[in-house]
Amino acid sequence: MKQPTPGQTASEFWDELYGERDAVWSGRANPLLVRGAQDLTPGRALELGSGEGGDVIWLAQQGWQVLGVDVSATAIARAAGHVAEAGVADRVEWAQHDLATDFPEGEFDLVSAQFLHSPLEQEGERARILRRAAQAVAAGGVLLIGSHAAAAKLDGDEDDHAHDDYEFPTTAQMLEQLALPDSWQVELDEEVTSRFSWTDGREGNRTDSVLRIRRPRQDA
Template sequence: MTTAEQFWEGFYLERDQVWSGRPNPLLVREASTLTPGTALDLGCAEGGDAVWLAQRGWRVVGTDVSATALRRAAAHAADAGVADLIRWERHDLAQSFPGGTFDLVSAQFLHSPVALDGEREAVLRRAVGSVAAGGVLLIVGHAGWPTWMTEPPAEVHFPTTEEVLSSLRLDDRWEVEVQELVDRELTGPEGQTGRRIDNVLRIRRR
């Protein structure tokens, strides 16, 4: 069976750069009004979100299972002049997790075709424990396949916001600030035009 590390290393080694280097738009929308502090970027990939946060004054820990992705993220941070504000850590989040607490814990599209999906709920519950008092947990995930994908490659369950909230097992110390479905126009990897719906949860620890 392919491990998460093997899958994602192969994924990143297929090309010199996978992602645009720009931050996820829904992170920008939700974090732009937050006061910079400490942030944890779960599944940071090639570092677009972490670099954007650092440019706004956050001190960031970025974590990913792929060593190749982390090397590219570090180079991106150096080019952007924010290398001193970001620490990179390699974790298979189903097996290990960064230590400490953070003012912002961001999980952007924490989906995986191998290993992690079965562990996603446990990973997000660990993320809950990493949020400092007064801090925010931001979870953004796909609600389904994009419209141009008429024959999806596999049967995948995309959790609803209600399912994610239930799995987090939050108590009355938490306040849901944003629970939303966002329908956006997107361009696919081969230039396809279409739409995709994503889930957004922004939850604050009182």
């Protein structure tokens, strides 16, 4: 992934990345989101790091009312266009937040954090964001976290060095960091290996994790 320049803010970095090309991501919903949310009853959803809107569109198509949140105004504008083209704009709202310092208000039946990794991430930052995300889950709702579990392996390469400096947490580590009450129920805790295509057309394998945790209808 592109690396930030010294002193660059999160919004500047991601605006620059999205501005370099017409499409950064595939436009399709993340398979881990589909895996973790396809059997849920639609309600109000919060999509953290909504990017170009692929996950937001899928959720809206399933009947969710979605708040898409991203640090990049460029990404939000692009995603809003895709949502309008998909015919689900009436089910979607947008908000720009730097989750490291600012978090949207409200409670949600689903809080989705898919691949919330960043080269600007400070130590402990992701864990703090996910703890705040758990606080936004309504009674009886779920927190759904999709994460890279290891650096991707490109075909023909021993290693891919795109994430050499990044430590990918295990689901056990994430649960420890979340420090949720025992009354919260882990409903899904899996690692999934799949094929992927790099931005330059090369292909490889990657291992990701999905974690779905449900808040009780009444906190103990």
